[in-house]
Amino acid sequence: MTARVPAKVNVQLAVGGRRPDGFHGLANVFLAVGLHDEVTASPASPADGGQGPQLTVSGPDARHVPLDGSNLAARAARLLAERHGREPHVRLHIAKDIPVAGGMAGGSADAAGALLACDALWETRTSPDELRALGAELGSDVPFALVGGAALGQGRGELLTPLETGGTFHWVFAVADGGLSTPAVYRECDRLREAAGTGADADSVPEPRPSQDLLDALRTGDAAALAAAMANDLQAAAVSLRPSLTDTLKTGTAAGALAALVSGSGPTCAFLARDSGSASVIAAALEDSGHCRAARVTTAPASGATLVE
Ligand code: ATP
Numbered sequence: 308m309t310a311r312v313p314a315k316v317n318v319q320l321a322v323g324g325r326r327p328d329g330f331h332g333l334a335n336v337f338l339a340v341g342l343h344d345e346v347t348a349s350p351a352s353p354a355d356g357g358q359g360p361q362l363t364v365s366g367p368d369a370r371h372v373p374l375d376g377s378n379l380a381a382r383a384a385r386l387l388a389e390r391h392g393r394e395p396h397v398r399l400h401i402a403k404d405i406p407v408a409g410g411m412a413g414g415s416a417d418a419a420g421a422l423l424a425c426d427a428l429w430e431t432r433t434s435p436d437e438l439r440a441l442g443a444e445l446g447s448d449v450p451f452a453l454v455g456g457a458a459l460g461q462g463r464g465e466l467l468t469p470l471e472t473g474g475t476f477h478w479v480f481a482v483a484d485g486g487l488s489t490p491a492v493y494r495e496c497d498r499l500r501e502a503a504g505t506g507a508d509a510d511s512v513p514e515p516r517p518s519q520d521l522l523d524a525l526r527t528g529d530a531a532a533l534a535a536a537m538a539n540d541l542q543a544a545a546v547s548l549r550p551s552l553t554d555t556l557k558t559g560t561a562a563g564a565l566a567a568l569v570s571g572s573g574p575t576c577a578f579l580a581r582d583s584g585s586a587s588v589i590a591a592a593l594e595d596s597g598h599c600r601a602a603r604v605t606t607a608p609a610s611g612a613t614l615v616e
Contacts, residue, residue: 324512341605346420366403380421408486410571419452455611474528481599483574495544534566545573562592
């Protein structure tokens with residue numbers, strides 16, 4: 308059983324102050340984009356070795372993906388098995404195309420794919436609502452990878468409201484060499500807020516709110532309006548940790564992008580293009596510049612995790 312799962316870009320990522328539990332409140336507008344991982348679940352028995360899922364990974368970033376029990380796909384398979392009172396005997400193969408530690412929620416996508424593929428393989432018939440609830444236990448971005456399309460995430464990002472989208476948006480993603488650690492980027496965001504004298508705690512940072520202009524732009528499919536409303540509160544922190552991202556962002560803008568922003572916690576940079584022709588021009592400029600490892604052209608919104616033949 309193979310599940311195909313999309314990456315995401317946060318067209319708005321508003322980060323509230325650090326809460327006493329260490330998390331940050333978010334207003335997070337997710338858009339699923341057409342870069343995908345595929346997670347294949349096949350039968351395994353204890354005789355094949357190991358108690359839990361047996362994992363293999365292919366793709367250009369495969370060496371950066373953990374193969375032990377910390378892998379989010381393996382954790383997802385274990386959680387689903389536990390919920391249904393069965394052993395997690397399964398082989399999982401991840402064909403990885405989403406950049407690792409790239410701010411595109413690739414690990415969460417694999418968790419969503421493993422939930423869907425194992426549920427089909429084991430015939431455990433978990434309802435979509437329960438799959439989303441299991442996903443939220445694994446990570447705040449997992450429910451969105453199951454649902455896809457566009458959605459508003461609140462709380463830590465796990466409270467999802469689906470959003471209407473009115474058309475196809477054209478994107479280019481500049482994949483960087485090496486990743487950025489999401490917790491390190493949040494820490495840097497707090498540090499920059501403290502250094503600016505505004506404070507980093509929940510009582511000194513305004514409550515994050517979704518932008519109505521941005522939601523309207525998604526609903527009407529207006530790329531120029533979406534470009535004007537996009538914002539990522541983690542961008543300054545990602546750029547502070549990786550100053551070369553400024554060059555990547557400038558290159559895409561100079562090549563005609565309607566907007567350029569860091570995707571999530573970075574270091575992948577996202578460029579919204581007017582149309583597919585402009586997206587190709589932006590991608591060529593990024594590749595020629597040497598400021599990224601690869602430039603990928605795609606569209607959004609993409610469907611959530613789906614079983615494929
Ligand atoms: P996010 O935007 O959700 O914070 P990300 O896209 O920046 O995440 P991921 O690719 O999800 O980053 O990986 C973050 C870390 O998670 C990796 O460095 C890796 O150690 C760990 N990890 C666990 N499982 C996986 C997986 N299946 N694929 C990739 N990374 C995984």
